[in-house]
Amino acid sequence: MDILTLTESAAQRLHGIIAGQTPPPEAVMVSVTTKGCSGMKYDLQFLPRLADAPPYADRVTQHGVTVVVDPKAALYIVGSTMDYKQDALHAGFDFINPNETARCGCGESFSVAPGDAS
Numbered sequence: 805m806d807i808l809t810l811t812e813s814a815a816q817r818l819h820g821i822i823a824g825q826t827p828p829p830e831a832v833m834v835s836v837t838t839k840g841c842s843g844m845k846y847d848l849q850f851l852p853r854l855a856d857a858p859p860y861a862d863r864v865t866q867h868g869v870t871v872v873v874d875p876k877a878a879l880y881i882v883g884s885t886m887d888y889k890q891d892a893l894h895a896g897f898d899f900i901n902p903n904e905t906a907r908c909g910c911g912e913s914f915s916v917a918p919g920d921a922s
Contacts (some may be wrong), residue, residue, distance in 0.1 A: 807862045807873050808834065809885045814897060815867030817888040820870070822850075830854045831863070835880065837873035844880065844914055846899050879903075880916055 815909055817899055822828050829850035839845040851857055860922075862873040884901040904914045 805883050806864070807878060807882050807884075808864045808871060810864065810866040810869065811870060811885060811887040812867055814886045814888040815869045817897070818869045818871070819867075823861055825850065827852070831857070831870040831872050833857065833861070833872040834877065834886070836877035836880045844916075846897070846914075848897065 810862065815862045818832055829852050831842065831851040831854055833849050833851050834890070835847045835849070836844050854863070854872070857863070857872045858875055860875045862875070862878060864873065865872045869888070880903060881899075881901065882900050883903065887898045887900060889898050897912075901914065903916045905916055907914045
């Protein structure tokens, strides 16, 4: 099972964001923070250099974009798909995560069962 899959839509949006930075970062890192009403939230940050990635971080390169998965988040993210969706009222990255057991009403935070990610 792949740690993370990028849809073409997510990769295109990431590529556009990266291209707009000076200098462009070499990758984007996905991590998980403790926030929100469901407990955890996905967090994206630029990595100026791949060498800046944490030790043992997984790297996914798809559709011309490299995403690094923070090793502390790997068990929460494994098997997920990162998508980008846009409609008249909302635009943003969306994670389809088979490990989620709940998601808050606004979709910004999620939780997993206590034993699922240990």
